[in-house]
Amino acid sequence: MKRLLVNAVPLTVVGTGIARYLGGLYGALEQEAAGEFEVWYFDGSTVSRTMPAPGVPGMRERIGRILWRMPWPVAYGARLLDHARMEAAFTRAAQNFDCYHEAGYFPLNTGQSMRTVLTIHDMSLMRHPEWHPRERVEYWKRRFFDRLDRVDHILAISRFTRDEIVDLLDFPEERITVTPLGVDHNTFNMNDDAEADHELNKLGVPEDFVLFVGSGDPRKNLDVARSAVGRVQHQMPLVAVGWSGWEPGTGGVLGLGYVSDRLLAQLYRRASVFVMPSSYEGFGLPVVEAMACGCPTLVADAGSLSEVGGDGVHVFGEAQNVGALAESIEQTMGSKTFMDALRKKGVQRAKSFDWPSCARLSLQRFR
Template identity: 30%
Template sequence: MRLVIDYTPAVHQGAGIGRHTRELVSALAPLTGDSTTTLLVFGRSDGPLPQPPAGMSLRVIPVPNRWLTIGWHRARMPLPVELFAGSHDLYHASDFVLPPVRKARTLLTVHDLSFLTVPQCADASLRNYLAGVVPRSVARADHILADSQATKDDLVRLLRTPHDKVTVVTPGVDARFAPVDDPDELRRVRDRYNIGSKPFVLGVGTLEPRKNWPALIRAWTILRQTTPLPHRLVIAGGKGWLTDEIYSTIDRSPSREDIVLAGFVADADLPALYSAADVFAFPSLYEGYGIPVLEALACGTPVVCANNSSLPEAGGDSALLVDALDVNQLAVALQRLIEDQPLRGVLRERGLHHAARFTWRRSAETLWRTYHQVLNG
């Protein structure tokens, strides 16, 4: 098999889809055998390029991704990807959008349909672009990959995609996500991100509307104003878009001095950060999967998350589920997870068991089988 994978997000995005692509491709590498695998990167990287996994090659196309987007999807220029990747058997578009392909069979990963389900959470220009391009890409692709059953259901319901055209490849949890007990490591992470010594509630994710951070801030403020609990609130994530409500909600909180915006957290620091938290909270309005929920469970941290989209899949029976829009319900769940020690113990054990089922190796095996099915179809 001559396989080409769009590796662009793995190089240009630190978190989210970038990390998903890096982890999945790394787990795929040992399975490819005698196949030829090219990782295609559009646009120059500002930093050093990553080493490709063993047995794979990296090819950088020094054309800005924005130019290709305009040419391929706005101007509809029929420049086949083979001009950049050479002749191949199978092309895997890993990030929502399928370029023109002349002969190869094609797979397209659609991580979520948030631009349709929660359109108010996306930048208008990006929302309009995706709403035009993704349905066309889904229709053209030979097969679709979804991160969750919820996303598959959305594809079938919203884009009328045939049920048998979509395969669910759930994300995995890297083995480094495990409980961290070393006090020096826990102290180092607290110091690095200016958290201090107080216990804390943690949220992880980009600062953007879909993550619903204002609801968490308001729920945590209720907790601080109505109980003697001293917990800080730490939100770890890079600055995204439409952030005004997040900052104004912080400014209005009487306990704002105990809110820490930690910024982007390095992958290597996440296990200790999850482990240091008393509770992990993820009240997102919509998720294609919600990998942070699995990562927190794998680190033994009790989780409260929203009861929508794919999050019940991610949390299983190991998380407390709440209405993402009900801040009082979220505040009650936070207090319960902090104070109810027997419940914390039960959810910790369930969470460790649940998260252990999700490995990138298992994800890669499903992906590899799907490659062969599409190629032979």
């Protein structure tokens, strides 16, 4: 039986982004590859056959906030020290495996010849370094291009990301496979959850609101959403969900921070409309989650958002266009016919995204 090694360190921290990808992918791949691959997970110190449980905000996130507010050379030095420790542990653990899958910034040093598959979520560190802390950009530049030579195949999470890779990197297109992300339809669906609803009531979530999901990442444009909601005649608050590790929260927003998937799904069901005015996305998983829960979804004409949303979303225009977003919210709220049609199309569109499909595409490359 073949042995597959996964860098699962992202699963040990806050359950967003790469952690959601790894959890969804390998939850399905373990079943798809049964009897063919043994999957082993590296947790930062050792390897195990057990997938690390998704983390919640803790010490590593608090340290991250501190580092991002320090002078970049200090934060950069701290990152390099932590990386050296982790990579040394990985090299010791990466013995007698047939394939290694990396979904972080770049592959770690295996210490031996091993087939390597790298998932690239987007090329924002190269395309828009101004959106990232400088220490992160310098860390990525230090190793990415050297380590790219060790990569046998790249998994791109959208056609948009594949095209970005082809445009920016000297990497053969025939060695890139598009593996769209999935959604857990057992969690993200239109079935109301009374217990989760009760929890949201205790958190002060109103009956009518506009929903925003994302970290404090500048490209997510929380300010655009806040300003647009402020212009809408239908007076509703903006509820924002997500770990804000990048910068302090924006005023005028009911910020819930990190919430469980169960609460997140109920927020999608309760929201009058979901907005994603992001300037750049490699995929945009919240778009699929919102559609699956029957939430009318408005997205910017940026990155992969229209590719992923298809006819299940309303594209309001450029990400920074506050007026266009406000007008689209008004249009959606003012027409039950428009809202119901968008909801119906979104639910149908979301059915085309699931983790078993992502796992099967990925498994072909691991083979």
